[in-house]
Amino acid sequence: MNHLPIMPVMIPLIAGALLFLIGGRGGGLDRVIGVTATVALLPVALLLLQVAGTGQVMVYYDGNWSAPFGIVLVVDRLSALMLCLNALLALASLLYAITGDDRLGPRFHLLFQMQLLGINGAFLTGDLFNLFVFFEILLIASYALQFHGGGKVRVRATLHLVVLNLIGSSVFLIGIGAIYAATGTLNLADLAVKVAAAGTGQAGLLKTGGILLLLVFALKAALVPLGFWLPPAYSVACAPVAALFAIMTKVGIYAILRLQGLVFGPEAGPAASLFTPWLLPLGLITVVVATFGILASNELRRLLAHLVVLSAGTLTLTLGLDSPSAVASALFYLLNSTLVGGGLFLLADLIARDRGDAGTSFVTSQTVSSPLLLGSLFFVGAIGVAGLPPLAGFPAKLYLLQTAFLHPAGNWVFSVVLISGLLVVVALSRAGSAIFWRTGKAQKPATGIASLQSAATASLLLGSAALMIGAGVTTGYTQATAVQLADHTGYVEAVMENRGVVVLPAGQGGS
Amino acid sequence: MSMLIDLLIVFFLLLGSSFALIGSIGLVRLPDIFARLHGPTKATTLGVGSILLGSILYFSSRQGLSLQEILALLFLFMTAPVSAQLLSRAALHRRCDSIARLPEMDDGAEKKSGNS
Amino acid sequence: MSRSFTFFPHPLLSALLVVLWLLLNNSIEPGQLILGGFFGIVVPLFTRRFWPQRLGVGRPLLVIKLAGRVVKDIVSANFSVALVVLGPTEAVKPGFVKVPLDVDSDFVTTLLATLVSLTPGTVSADIDMEKRVLLVHTLNSDDPEALIQEIKTRYEAPIKEIFLC
Amino acid sequence: MLSVVISIAMVLLGIALLLNAWRLFRGPDATDRILALDTLYINSAALIILYGVDIGRADFFAAALLIALFGFVSTMALAKFLLRGDIIE
Amino acid sequence: MLYLLVSIPFIGALLVYPATERLRLPPSLVAGLMALSALVLLLFIGFPVYSGAVLLSRAEWIPQIGLSFSFRLDGLGLLFAELILGIGVLVVLYARYYLTELEAGPRFYAFLLLFMGAMLGLVLSENLLLMMVFWELTSLASFLLIGFRRHTSEARQGARLALFVTGGGGFALLAAVLIMGQIVGSYELSDVLASGRLVADHHLYPLVLVLFLIGVGTKSAQFPFHFWLPHAMAAPTPVSAYLHSATMVKAGIFLLGRFFPVLAGSELWFYMVSGMGLSTLLLGAYLALFQHDLKGLLAYSTISHLGLITLLFGLGTPLGEIAAIFHVINHAVFKASLFMAAGIIDHESGTRDMRKLNGLFKYMPHTAALAMVAAAAMAGVPLLNGFLSKEMFFGETLVLKWLVEAQWHWLFPMAATVAGIFAVAYSLRFIHDVFFNGEPVNLPKTPHEPPRWMKVPVEVLVVLCIGVGVFPNFTVRPLLESAAAAVLQQPLPEFSLSIWHGFNTPLVMSLVAMGGGAILYSGRKWLFRAHDRIPFQISGKQWAESLVESIFQLGEMVDRLLDSRSLRRYSFFLLAIVVAAGAVSLWGESFPAAKALTPVTIPVVIGGLLLGAGSIATAVWHGKRLLAVIMLSIVGLMTALLFAYFSAPDLAMTQLLVEIASVILVLLAMYFLPQLTPPESSRIRLARDITLGVIAGIGVAILSYSMLVQPLDSISSYYLSQSKPGGGGTNVVNVILVDFRGFDTLGEVTVLGIAAVGIVAMIGGLKIWGPEKDWLGRSWAGDRHPVLLTTVSKLILPFALIVSAYLFLRGHNYPGGGFIAGLVTGVALTLQYIASGSDRARQRLPWDNLKLVGAGILIATGTGLGSWVFGFPFLTTTFAYVTLPIVGKFEIASAMLFDLGVYLAVVGTVLLILAGMGGLHQREENV
Amino acid sequence: MELILALLIGITTASAVFLLLRGHTFPIVLGLWLLGYAVNIFLFVSGGLTEGSAPLVEQGLEILPDPLPQALVLTAIVIGFGMSAFLIVLALRALGDLGDDGVDGGEK
Numbered sequence A: 001m002n003h004l005p006i007m008p009v010m011i012p013l014i015a016g017a018l019l020f021l022i023g024g025r026g027g028g029l030d031r032v033i034g035v036t037a038t039v040a041l042l043p044v045a046l047l048l049l050q051v052a053g054t055g056q057v058m059v060y061y062d063g064n065w066s067a068p069f070g071i072v073l074v075v076d077r078l079s080a081l082m083l084c085l086n087a088l089l090a091l092a093s094l095l096y097a098i099t100g101d102d103r104l105g106p107r108f109h110l111l112f113q114m115q116l117l118g119i120n121g122a123f124l125t126g127d128l129f130n131l132f133v134f135f136e137i138l139l140i141a142s143y144a145l146q147f148h149g150g151g152k153v154r155v156r157a158t159l160h161l162v163v164l165n166l167i168g169s170s171v172f173l174i175g176i177g178a179i180y181a182a183t184g185t186l187n188l189a190d191l192a193v194k195v196a197a198a199g200t201g202q203a204g205l206l207k208t209g210g211i212l213l214l215l216v217f218a219l220k221a222a223l224v225p226l227g228f229w230l231p232p233a234y235s236v237a238c239a240p241v242a243a244l245f246a247i248m249t250k251v252g253i254y255a256i257l258r259l260q261g262l263v264f265g266p267e268a269g270p271a272a273s274l275f276t277p278w279l280l281p282l283g284l285i286t287v288v289v290a291t292f293g294i295l296a297s298n299e300l301r302r303l304l305a306h307l308v309v310l311s312a313g314t315l316t317l318t319l320g321l322d323s324p325s326a327v328a329s330a331l332f333y334l335l336n337s338t339l340v341g342g343g344l345f346l347l348a349d350l351i352a353r354d355r356g357d358a359g360t361s362f363v364t365s366q367t368v369s370s371p372l373l374l375g376s377l378f379f380v381g382a383i384g385v386a387g388l389p390p391l392a393g394f395p396a397k398l399y400l401l402q403t404a405f406l407h408p409a410g411n412w413v414f415s416v417v418l419i420s421g422l423l424v425v426v427a428l429s430r431a432g433s434a435i436f437w438r439t440g441k442a443q444k445p446a447t448g449i450a451s452l453q454s455a456a457t458a459s460l461l462l463g464s465a466a467l468m469i470g471a472g473v474t475t476g477y478t479q480a481t482a483v484q485l486a487d488h489t490g491y492v493e494a495v496m497e498n499r500g501v502v503v504l505p506a507g508q509g510g511s
Numbered sequence B: 001m002s003m004l005i006d007l008l009i010v011f012f013l014l015l016g017s018s019f020a021l022i023g024s025i026g027l028v029r030l031p032d033i034f035a036r037l038h039g040p041t042k043a044t045t046l047g048v049g050s051i052l053l054g055s056i057l058y059f060s061s062r063q064g065l066s067l068q069e070i071l072a073l074l075f076l077f078m079t080a081p082v083s084a085q086l087l088s089r090a091a092l093h094r095r096c097d098s099i100a101r102l103p104e105m106d107d108g109a110e111k112k113s114g115n116s
Numbered sequence C: 001m002s003r004s005f006t007f008f009p010h011p012l013l014s015a016l017l018v019v020l021w022l023l024l025n026n027s028i029e030p031g032q033l034i035l036g037g038f039f040g041i042v043v044p045l046f047t048r049r050f051w052p053q054r055l056g057v058g059r060p061l062l063v064i065k066l067a068g069r070v071v072k073d074i075v076s077a078n079f080s081v082a083l084v085v086l087g088p089t090e091a092v093k094p095g096f097v098k099v100p101l102d103v104d105s106d107f108v109t110t111l112l113a114t115l116v117s118l119t120p121g122t123v124s125a126d127i128d129m130e131k132r133v134l135l136v137h138t139l140n141s142d143d144p145e146a147l148i149q150e151i152k153t154r155y156e157a158p159i160k161e162i163f164l165c
Numbered sequence D: 001m002l003s004v005v006i007s008i009a010m011v012l013l014g015i016a017l018l019l020n021a022w023r024l025f026r027g028p029d030a031t032d033r034i035l036a037l038d039t040l041y042i043n044s045a046a047l048i049i050l051y052g053v054d055i056g057r058a059d060f061f062a063a064a065l066l067i068a069l070f071g072f073v074s075t076m077a078l079a080k081f082l083l084r085g086d087i088i089e
Numbered sequence E: 001m002l003y004l005l006v007s008i009p010f011i012g013a014l015l016v017y018p019a020t021e022r023l024r025l026p027p028s029l030v031a032g033l034m035a036l037s038a039l040v041l042l043l044f045i046g047f048p049v050y051s052g053a054v055l056l057s058r059a060e061w062i063p064q065i066g067l068s069f070s071f072r073l074d075g076l077g078l079l080f081a082e083l084i085l086g087i088g089v090l091v092v093l094y095a096r097y098y099l100t101e102l103e104a105g106p107r108f109y110a111f112l113l114l115f116m117g118a119m120l121g122l123v124l125s126e127n128l129l130l131m132m133v134f135w136e137l138t139s140l141a142s143f144l145l146i147g148f149r150r151h152t153s154e155a156r157q158g159a160r161l162a163l164f165v166t167g168g169g170g171f172a173l174l175a176a177v178l179i180m181g182q183i184v185g186s187y188e189l190s191d192v193l194a195s196g197r198l199v200a201d202h203h204l205y206p207l208v209l210v211l212f213l214i215g216v217g218t219k220s221a222q223f224p225f226h227f228w229l230p231h232a233m234a235a236p237t238p239v240s241a242y243l244h245s246a247t248m249v250k251a252g253i254f255l256l257g258r259f260f261p262v263l264a265g266s267e268l269w270f271y272m273v274s275g276m277g278l279s280t281l282l283l284g285a286y287l288a289l290f291q292h293d294l295k296g297l298l299a300y301s302t303i304s305h306l307g308l309i310t311l312l313f314g315l316g317t318p319l320g321e322i323a324a325i326f327h328v329i330n331h332a333v334f335k336a337s338l339f340m341a342a343g344i345i346d347h348e349s350g351t352r353d354m355r356k357l358n359g360l361f362k363y364m365p366h367t368a369a370l371a372m373v374a375a376a377a378m379a380g381v382p383l384l385n386g387f388l389s390k391e392m393f394f395g396e397t398l399v400l401k402w403l404v405e406a407q408w409h410w411l412f413p414m415a416a417t418v419a420g421i422f423a424v425a426y427s428l429r430f431i432h433d434v435f436f437n438g439e440p441v442n443l444p445k446t447p448h449e450p451p452r453w454m455k456v457p458v459e460v461l462v463v464l465c466i467g468v469g470v471f472p473n474f475t476v477r478p479l480l481e482s483a484a485a486a487v488l489q490q491p492l493p494e495f496s497l498s499i500w501h502g503f504n505t506p507l508v509m510s511l512v513a514m515g516g517g518a519i520l521y522s523g524r525k526w527l528f529r530a531h532d533r534i535p536f537q538i539s540g541k542q543w544a545e546s547l548v549e550s551i552f553q554l555g556e557m558v559d560r561l562l563d564s565r566s567l568r569r570y571s572f573f574l575l576a577i578v579v580a581a582g583a584v585s586l587w588g589e590s591f592p593a594a595k596a597l598t599p600v601t602i603p604v605v606i607g608g609l610l611l612g613a614g615s616i617a618t619a620v621w622h623g624k625r626l627l628a629v630i631m632l633s634i635v636g637l638m639t640a641l642l643f644a645y646f647s648a649p650d651l652a653m654t655q656l657l658v659e660i661a662s663v664i665l666v667l668l669a670m671y672f673l674p675q676l677t678p679p680e681s682s683r684i685r686l687a688r689d690i691t692l693g694v695i696a697g698i699g700v701a702i703l704s705y706s707m708l709v710q711p712l713d714s715i716s717s718y719y720l721s722q723s724k725p726g727g728g729g730t731n732v733v734n735v736i737l738v739d740f741r742g743f744d745t746l747g748e749v750t751v752l753g754i755a756a757v758g759i760v761a762m763i764g765g766l767k768i769w770g771p772e773k774d775w776l777g778r779s780w781a782g783d784r785h786p787v788l789l790t791t792v793s794k795l796i797l798p799f800a801l802i803v804s805a806y807l808f809l810r811g812h813n814y815p816g817g818g819f820i821a822g823l824v825t826g827v828a829l830t831l832q833y834i835a836s837g838s839d840r841a842r843q844r845l846p847w848d849n850l851k852l853v854g855a856g857i858l859i860a861t862g863t864g865l866g867s868w869v870f871g872f873p874f875l876t877t878t879f880a881y882v883t884l885p886i887v888g889k890f891e892i893a894s895a896m897l898f899d900l901g902v903y904l905a906v907v908g909t910v911l912l913i914l915a916g917m918g919g920l921h922q923r924e925e926n927v
Numbered sequence F: 001m002e003l004i005l006a007l008l009i010g011i012t013t014a015s016a017v018f019l020l021l022r023g024h025t026f027p028i029v030l031g032l033w034l035l036g037y038a039v040n041i042f043l044f045v046s047g048g049l050t051e052g053s054a055p056l057v058e059q060g061l062e063i064l065p066d067p068l069p070q071a072l073v074l075t076a077i078v079i080g081f082g083m084s085a086f087l088i089v090l091a092l093r094a095l096g097d098l099g100d101d102g103v104d105g106g107e108k
């Protein structure tokens, strides 16, 4: 029995449960557990990536119940990629956190593991309702993490975050109910079959259910006009939390992609290509509004939060281009924007510590005490996130634009992406010059920078450079992922064949 | 025999629902909150009790002895006075309209609680 | 008040719980008896912090007598309330009566107050443990003294006997 | 006969529920409403038991048992709220 | 070899950048050596190029997007690479002496090398996308270099302006390149060059050309994008000498040459490119004359010369291209030397203001001599390199009369001559105004000759000016030929490089320019006054800055307009779009073929009435909070009844218990919250919210109805049939919860646990005080723990625990289970908190609830993991029927252990939440 | 019957949506709570309506309800409880830290 596919949820689950029992009172044991579990995720994810990279779809049948009756975990190329990304981001964020931020509030490590549990579960599950459950896990953990460290601004941001997402959860359930009523199943692979075979009588339920799900995912992905909660929330979250949150919007994107590929694809009967007409406009509007938000930001963290929205919008419009190469380019873009976005949040924190009272706002302040380190990192991060060469944001943008070229709305995509790109460069250059160049006299920084912090930050930001170097391999992988998503028969067969179900010798009870 | 039991069941069910109704009528008709408290605590309790008896008879006559319902009755009798007393305390505290002259309450000063 | 550990802090409660268990399961199979016995031991052990004092029942037969009386009173109470409810509401002459208490244990007072609430025309409206007064609301306040006497003789006295206080 | 009687009993209980609701919406005081809610709980237990008899199954008894056991908790909490504000002191 | 060549400067940059004091060798030396070795390498490997060879190196990089790591060394690339590296070496040498100790940090050389590498990569790229990589890198590196003196606002603004303009142009160019690549089907330059008229005949050609020219124009400071260049003069002079004479500003020119075979040859090209060049030529020449800043003069002169080159490319004639390339070389040489000379003057005198700088000749004669020669080259004086290319330029403008319509043919020679006049005039000013013209005024320093080695680079360049000017065929012809061949991609026409071509029209034009320039300069005082009187001076910089500023302001405006930071708005957006999207999806869909409807019954009608009325009452009375909670309780109770009625006993029980727990919860909170919600809404808002609510309600009702009449064939039949044989239980809901979908349940328990942890975290450090009096102003009643309540609660506890155990044990087969049992226990224990108070209850329930939750989750997880031992997937359950003496036959199911975990976690969570909140008040009294 | 349930779900949703758009934490809590009921009932009836039965097999019941939505709703109820509890405590925290229970602060 190969238990590898369930390990990405088992590890944080067990670690989290242990952290209920021990830790919480300082002492460092919680750090040991947290770091160990997070480190362990990485080889697991890489192993899964290796297997998935061969094109094999791994299916894990929870409870040994065959699909579509039990809950399955499925690892295909897409899941494996997302798991890897999450493992990397989580490790860097956690290493940053253990230099002190984890002590700003109680039970950080528990919440962190639970956050990972929710995210990984969402990437793995092959069941619609189970997806809801993992969404709830990642949400409740994110609420608590958002609050981590306390303070007025965090309280308000958390309040907004919670209320909107609770509404979102209700909408999620309505969507599930409608889809269940129309198809009588919850397993995604089975849904793919049932939706394709649905009659016109079920069209209303299916379409409404599907669209409601799309909106829920759009809410998670912070797409306009659903995503206004994000900038105030992310910009005040504690740094390692904000860094980890860089992947949260991507969970929404992942869910859109998964359902678009599997359930509401072009062959989905009355609900064929259900998401597609919504994605491009949603993405374009989001990019435009996020760009304005970036320009309007008067401090770095808010700017970064808007950048997160921008990347979600860009991803969405790319998915709206509705082709395998669009998906491939979106995934490549996703990798880069997540790593760099996360790294920039950490960097912003380092900058804020260095600048004392000025924080990350664009005002004249004391000289940054480690301009070489922070300035270089900022430059690297800004390049990475703005899509300039020589980092991976650039080929990501190229890839996207090439895909858009063939699309009827390509001129819109070209204009919006390029103009927004320029304005981002302008805003980032203002930010950088304000923080690193417009300085008064030098003072001692409020807190020194731990080498672990800078290493964690740099590793994420340089992730973009690594992606650039390995861009050929990576885009090859994302291309294969896109092809795998476009033809979902492999997924459906792998799940419905139930080959992973252990068959009992005759006469034995149980399941 | 079974006819007799069925008659008893019918009797208890009708009696129970009637008392439940009477208790609720009392809730509507009686003039003040203190008087209204009598309806639910008594009539309704007995109403439920009768229906429970009917249920005991019904299931015992058809599916073998069933005395579970006694428990529900027991719990109801234990808890209904608690509700009633707390509500009347609240009504006293709030000086709700009452036909009877309200007794003096020495509220405000914290009383020492029982030795619980 | 500290006592050495015992498996049966409240034997009476244990017995009651076994009965409850059997009632719940509608069964007197040996398996259920064993389970009931198990819970009869475990649950009182778990809740013994809530019941540091052992309750003793002095006269078991009196319990049955009192119980019969209470059931009778409950039934009659309901009919009298029904008459009041369905009759002309102007006829109601409610009032508050303060009943001085002789008992002082919480449990016994509670029992008394419960009985008062379940029986004819009265609801226990408040208990003042310091002054040992039970405030009773009655639907018929013609003769408060008679009411006080009735409560004291009909309920308080047997309870005192039963619980030896 | 039995089913007719059960139907009648249900109607009676239904009317009782409506009367409770009348007091509930009418008030006038919060205590009246809480009392009405308490009664509603108890009548609901009766309804559930009656329903069990109606369909000839004891599966719903546990729900009635829970109301009998815990129905007063809401009432008590609400009353305590009126009295003390803080219900866990 | 090409890879090595391109990577040398980058390696140098990486070497130098982190070096502070650790590096023994001075950064300047490393930088110089790196540049020099690259130059030597280039000359070595570039030798075959003179004879027409094209060196190519290819390596795959990102095949999916057509980005390959390919380099190409042809004549054009060689020419530019030589300029980049040659002048680069000189600039490093110069900078070594120019920069102060403080400034000349490793950072400067690193940026310079970075820029050098980027430029080199740009001119050597074979792959268009790779070229774009380097193109953008030059913008970034120049941003860093221009902003090098970061403490001055001029430097910061200049840098950002340059980045804005050139970056914007870069994106336009990127679009052009992408479209070109898509049209051709390859991003390899060889393929693009070989594609002939494919691009030019494509319907997107005008768009490509416009975008391309925006890229070119911004980088090479062509009108109307020229304005950033003068502000880039805030850079240290070595940077200006490098970027703004020989390299960066020539990048656009380089592209014109690179894509000449692909894009040129159309009327559009002619009009746009030559128009842009012409206007830039004139504007730059004119404005150069009026600059008082020495570097400003040079900057505008650069603009003018770049315009000249662009114009030549625009003409589209083969000889024009040759002239253009020739002038690229010449301009690079004399302008670099002039910038260096200006830097020396600035360095030694402390100012660049020509109104202060006078008569420097006697202070620094050597430098003055060098500068004068270079300036003469700029003016186009014979025997110097500028003269040759300018003559060719004049000649080419004359050719045009056959090309353009007759009545306009005079425009080009005319404009060329005028520009020439101005060029002579500003060159004269550079010489006369600085080195002669009386005595210096208020100089910060007393000027003198610079260090010996600082002049060497200038000397080298001036020697080149003269060498090329006198012996063009010997010095520059091979390079020029190979470069021109690379541009034209066809055999070169005959052309002659000599000082004397006879007395022809170009010569006349040169003479007119000389004479006119001298006259113009002599009338400068009058001219300056006239220039100052021009009412509004269009400042490109101000225009661009106000553009950027208004973009920022627009951003703020839009952001404020949309993102109100108001939850009400966010919620409204969210709900409105959900409703709208739902309506769109439902619209026009027919209801499914209806199955037989269920007949209406009286209990449902009555329950429904109460439920609906309760909902509406909650909304209506939400301001009176206690009332609203009571109304909500009706809804909860009726929902439980509804579950019971429609055959869901487990749900009914869960709903009842959760309802009770929720009421306690909300009452706990209400003590601290205001008891009344102030009337808050305007009528319009109220109407709007009601409308949205009603529409949402209608939508959901329609959706519900279409769902309810939908005949359903679900997977549930499997659960019904497998529950007993496969899951060992007859209560299918419970078997689903602990077995079929136990994974969900585990997740759900986890959610509860996390919520509890989050709540504990939020309660910690919360400072909040309950009111002294109730909302009607009455003080609270006495007697915290009424004896009746306390006693009954304690009495109930064992009973409740028994009931809990009962529900737990039977849950697999009858309604009940871990959840419900956990909730029963939780509520029973919470009751103790209410009845006896936090302190006493905590004494009696002394365990750590957080640990209880953890234990629960661990037990549930551990049960699931247990199946691994037997080679089954996670959460595989098993059960067996065991027969014992006395007890008889009973079932043992591992799912029960799982359910026990659920039970413990639920108990722990309920207590954590309710008792934790109950503890809040305690804290107040302890304070 | 189907129509009645559809109407109930609609009415509850409408009331909930109205409450969600209020400007104070408490009505929003109520709104989410109410929305929870609507959603739970909605999800519950997605498996159709079955009267007078229970999801119990091998106990002589002829028509069985769809057990799956019941299990889902049970999960949803419990999750909803945890979420509501979190929100309520958060509302308290906001009250304590920010000084009022408005959701958008004093400036609006």
Ligand code: NA
Binding pocket: E736, E737, E741, E744, E745, E748, F071, F072, F074, F075
């Ligand atoms: Na579940």
Ligand code: NA
Binding pocket: A063, A064, A065, A510, A511, E739, E740, E875, E876, E877, E878
């Ligand atoms: Na199993």
